Amino acid sequence: MEHLDALRATVGAAQVLTGADALPWETDWRERYRGRSLAVVRPGSVDEVAAVVRLCAQAGLPVIPQGGNTGLCGGATPDDSGRAVILSLQRLNRIRGIDTDNDTMEVEAGCVLQSVQQAARDAGRLFPLSLAAEGSCTIGGNLATNAGGTQVLRYGNMRELTLGLEVVTAQGDIWHGLRGLRKDNTGYDLRDLFIGSEGTLGVITAATLKLHPLPVARCTALLALDSIESAIAMLGRARAGLGASLTGFELMAGNCLQDVVRCFPQQRLPFEGDSANMLWYALLELSDSESVDHARERFEVVVGDAIEAGIVLDAVIAESMAQSHALWHLRESIPLAEKESGKSIKHDVSIPVSRMAEFVLGTNAALQAAFPGIRHVIFGHLGDGNLHYNVARGAGWAEGQLLAHQDAVYELVHDRVHAVGGSISAEHGVGQLKRDLLPRYKDPVEMALMHRIKAALDPQGVMNPGKVLG
Numbered sequence: 328m329e330h331l332d333a334l335r336a337t338v339g340a341a342q343v344l345t346g347a348d349a350l351p352w353e354t355d356w357r358e359r360y361r362g363r364s365l366a367v368v369r370p371g372s373v374d375e376v377a378a379v380v381r382l383c384a385q386a387g388l389p390v391i392p393q394g395g396n397t398g399l400c401g402g403a404t405p406d407d408s409g410r411a412v413i414l415s416l417q418r419l420n421r422i423r424g425i426d427t428d429n430d431t432m433e434v435e436a437g438c439v440l441q442s443v444q445q446a447a448r449d450a451g452r453l454f455p456l457s458l459a460a461e462g463s464c465t466i467g468g469n470l471a472t473n474a475g476g477t478q479v480l481r482y483g484n485m486r487e488l489t490l491g492l493e494v495v496t497a498q499g500d501i502w503h504g505l506r507g508l509r510k511d512n513t514g515y516d517l518r519d520l521f522i523g524s525e526g527t528l529g530v531i532t533a534a535t536l537k538l539h540p541l542p543v544a545r546c547t548a549l550l551a552l553d554s555i556e557s558a559i560a561m562l563g564r565a566r567a568g569l570g571a572s573l574t575g576f577e578l579m580a581g582n583c584l585q586d587v588v589r590c591f592p593q594q595r596l597p598f599e600g601d602s603a604n605m606l607w608y609a610l611l612e613l614s615d616s617e618s619v620d621h622a623r624e625r626f627e628v629v630v631g632d633a634i635e636a637g638i639v640l641d642a643v644i645a646e647s648m649a650q651s652h653a654l655w656h657l658r659e660s661i662p663l664a665e666k667e668s669g670k671s672i673k674h675d676v677s678i679p680v681s682r683m684a685e686f687v688l689g690t691n692a693a694l695q696a697a698f699p700g701i702r703h704v705i706f707g708h709l710g711d712g713n714l715h716y717n718v719a720r721g722a723g724w725a726e727g728q729l730l731a732h733q734d735a736v737y738e739l740v741h742d743r744v745h746a747v748g749g750s751i752s753a754e755h756g757v758g759q760l761k762r763d764l765l766p767r768y769k770d771p772v773e774m775a776l777m778h779r780i781k782a783a784l785d786p787q788g789v790m791n792p793g794k795v796l797g
């Protein structure tokens with residue numbers, strides 16, 4: 328009780344939630360992990376964050392940083408001990424400033440991604456991070472997991488989009504590292520250490536982000552393909568023909584889009600006949616800084632040449648922004664349709680593009696041999712090698728029957744990822760879900776270094792215990 332009184336004195340009684348009021352923060356988005364907390368604490372400033380962390384460090388209470396709670400690996404969910412303090416950063420939601428001469432913006436960790444995108448647009452700039460949860464995920468969570476999304480091909484992950492950080496350490500000190508510099512060779516890069524650390528080393532409270540010019544024109548096309556090899560060939564042509572203007576290249580298995588149309592009848596595939604039942608589709612996007620006519624001409628040449636070469640079997644090029652949004656909505660609705668269809672076994676993996684076809688075809692065959700009738704739900708960001716290789720129950724399978732094989736499915740898929748030189752986590756992080764898998768796939772020296780860093784920065788082990796490292 329004394330700890331709760333101290334927390335209330337620090338941030339105000341209304342910002343300390345317990346019991347039933349805390350339940351929404353104690354369950355992850357997938358409803359896979361449920362824990363119990365001592366309290367959910369909602370500080371309103373970096374000084375309050377530091378004070379809460381100091382209090383928890385002195386009392387030996389675990390601290391679980393949480394943003395929009397849209398994570399997919401249980402990285403922001405407490406255990407069931409009831410001792411942890413969930414540190415919600417949603418009240419740290421100010422955009423502190425935009426510098427258009429330096430092309431940077433300083434934002435707090437609780438800013439919703441969509442709000443940051445809009446603020447950049449209002450200033451005549453682009454903040455290019457884009458992902459399905461952008462209406463609810465926060466910048467702090469994006470940084471903690473080094474989020475990727477649909478435009479990594481051109482702009483990079485969150486790490487590449489960030490210049491500086493403000494961080495509260497595990498001891499409750501504040502590192503004021505919000506430098507808007509693109510060159511700063513003055514020692515170890517602490518910024519990159521905290522980005523992607525999932526709250527296990529400290530609490531990111533603000534960031535200085537890179538901005539880019541707003542594109543003058545965008546062109547979007549949905550391509551019908553008969554194989555992954557054709558998709559890779561098309562990616563090569565798009566890179567050669569569009570250069571740095573190539574913004575996105577998404578790969579989707581045909582059954583993924585068919586599931587979207589089935590679950591959400593208001594959406595439709597813009598194809599007829601055989602093209603509406605292809606094995607694979609790709610979503611291609613160009614962003615041009617010159618003119619609409621220039622963008623359209625380059626785009627049509629690349630797509631047209633690929634059709635003539637037999638690489639692309641059919642294509643629909645958006646004629647308006649509304650049509651472009653409709654095509655992207657099909658892609659972004661795949662996870663929602665997957666959730667509508669019941670629980671599945673999800674993999675967020677990174678594969679060298681040159682070995683993507685080998686991985687998918689070989690893994691599909693191995694899974695069918697081990698679990699006949701299982702369904703493959705495959706989509707992702709082919710341009711940067713990030714694949715969401717998910718496994719769903721087949722016809723006649725009970726949901727419990729699929730989940731009973733979960734560990735065996737994980738092992739089979741991840742072993743094949745490792746065999747082709749890939750990573751078992753591309754953009755979702757490690758959290759609880761993949762924590763115990765890391766030693767199987769990471770170099771022992773790398774694991775030892777990670778443990779040393781954790782021990783050096785958080786010797787008491789109060790920062791998000793049980794996540795990333797066992």
